[in-house]
Every structure is written in structure tokens, then in C-alpha cells.
Amino acid sequence: MSFTILFALALLSGLLAFRINNVKNGFYKLSLVFAGAYLFAVTIIHILPELFYSAANPTIIGIYVLLGFFLQQILEYFSTGAEHGHIHRHNKSHRHSKSSVIPIVVALSVHAILEGALLAHPSSIHEQHDSSALLLGIALHKGPAAFALTTILLCYLNNKKLVIILLVLFAMASPLGILIGNYIVNYGSISQSVFNILFGLLSGSFLHISTTIVFESSTDHSFNLKKLSVAILGALIAVGAEYWF
Numbered sequence: 001m002s003f004t005i006l007f008a009l010a011l012l013s014g015l016l017a018f019r020i021n022n023v024k025n026g027f028y029k030l031s032l033v034f035a036g037a038y039l040f041a042v043t044i045i046h047i048l049p050e051l052f053y054s055a056a057n058p059t060i061i062g063i064y065v066l067l068g069f070f071l072q073q074i075l076e077y078f079s080t081g082a083e084h085g086h087i088h089r090h091n092k093s094h095r096h097s098k099s100s101v102i103p104i105v106v107a108l109s110v111h112a113i114l115e116g117a118l119l120a121h122p123s124s125i126h127e128q129h130d131s132s133a134l135l136l137g138i139a140l141h142k143g144p145a146a147f148a149l150t151t152i153l154l155c156y157l158n159n160k161k162l163v164i165i166l167l168v169l170f171a172m173a174s175p176l177g178i179l180i181g182n183y184i185v186n187y188g189s190i191s192q193s194v195f196n197i198l199f200g201l202l203s204g205s206f207l208h209i210s211t212t213i214v215f216e217s218s219t220d221h222s223f224n225l226k227k228l229s230v231a232i233l234g235a236l237i238a239v240g241a242e243y244w245f
Contacts, residue, residue, distance in 0.1 A: 002135050003175040010171035013143035034225050035140035036213030037234030042137035043206040061200045068204025075107040101156045109173040114202045116177020120185050139146035
């Protein structure tokens with residue numbers, strides 16, 4: 001089920017960029033704020049507690065979370081911030097190299113594979129816990145990322161068929177991560193400590209993406225009651241999904 005949801009959402013969101021030339025910034029930014037707040041809350045109340053609970057040395061896990069935070073900063077150097085919704089608009093005063101899309105797609109795909117693998121991680125606290133809350137958190141920022149990636153590809157490439165092929169490859173990244181994670185869980189010999197390292201890195205990545213979305217949504221960091229309300233709503237829904245699903 002999660003395999004289909006993540007693939008379809010990324011693909012449809014990316015294809016939407018072919019049909020929408022001018023995004024209404026107000027609605028788009030509010031949707032990003034909601035997604036960022038939800039992802040932040042899921043990371044804080046679901047992922048990190050399980051990581052620290054199962055870790056033999058919580059301090060080491062904290063270090064890997066920090067490494068993941070700064071690793072995401074490096075990935076964004078190549079992805080141009082598409083994973084938190086940066087839309088690239090064409091500027092006729094400069095030209096883009098077609099080869100420059102390769103690190104962007106690779107950076108976003110690596111992140112997406114790690115996200116998918118996280119869904120296969122066995123819960124150490126709630127043995128009967130449904131991963132719906134985490135899946136929703138990943139899905140909520142997968143759509144804007146796919147949309148932003150497609151706008152970048154359309155700007156860099158003058159070949160719509162190639163753009164669609166690359167979009168499909170990106171859409172397959174998270175489902176591929178699920179398959180890899182399931183195989184490791186069921187047949188692999190990777191220890192719990194290695195899982196904790198991988199998901200500590202991903203938690204740091206989630207923290208970077210989610211906080212960047214929320215902070216960048218406010219011009220000059222001015223107070224905006226509407227955006228604050230949307231952010232609180234996103235966090236509350238994450239809490240509700242964690243306890244009731």
C-alpha cells in the first residue's frame with residue numbers, strides 16, 4: 001500500500017508541473033508549512049523516541065542525527081533545495097547545463113530511498129504500531145519535492161519525454177527503499193545498531209528539511225498568524241495520527 005501511495009503521489013505531483021505555469025505563492029507556501037510542521041512533529045514524537053529507546057548509547061545516536069542534519073545541507077547543494085519545495089523559474093539571461101540535473105536527481109533519490117527504508121524499520125516501542133503517521137509525513141513533503149524537481153528539469157532540459165523518465169525514476173526511489181528495507185529486515189544480517197545509524201542520519205535530514213520549510217516561509221522572519229496556525233494544525237494532526245491510528 002505504501003509502495004503505491006508514494007509512487008503515485010510523486011508521479012502525479014510532478015506531472016502537475018506540466019499543467020501549472022504560475023503557482024499561487026500563498027497557497028503553495030501554506031501547504032509547505034503544513035507539510036513541514038507535520039514532518040517535524042512526526043520526527044520528534046515518533047522517530048526519535050524509538051531511536052533513543054532502542055539505542056545502547058543514546059549519545060552516539062544524537063551524533064548521527066547531527067551528521068544527518070549537516071549531510072542534508074550538503075545534499076541540498078546539489079538538489080537546489082527541491083526537497084523542501086524550492087521551485088526553479090527559468091531565467092533567460094543564463095543557460096543551464098543538461099549534465100547539472102544528474103546530481104539533483106541523484107541527491108533527491110538517495111534521500112527518497114532512505115525515506116522508504118525507514119518505513120520498513122521494525123518498531124521497538126509499539127509492536128502493533130501502524131506506520132500510517134510516518135507514511136503520511138513522508139508523503140506530505142514528497143509531493144512538493146516532486147513538483148519542484150519537475151520544474152527544475154523542465155528548465156534545464158528541452159525534452160519533456162526525458163523529464164518524465166527522470167520523474168518516474170525519482171517516483172520509484174521511495175518504493176525501492178521500501179523493498180530494500182523489507183529485504184534487510186527479513187533476510188539481511190544488518191544489526192539493530194546499523195539500522196539506528198541509518199535512521200539517525202535520516203532523522204537529522206528530516207529535521208533540516210522541516211525546519212527549513214517553516215522558517216523560510218516567513219519573509220524577514222516576520223510574524224504571520226495564518227502560517228503559524230497552519231503549522232500548529234500540521235503538528236496537531238501528526239500527534240493525532242500517532243496516537244489514534
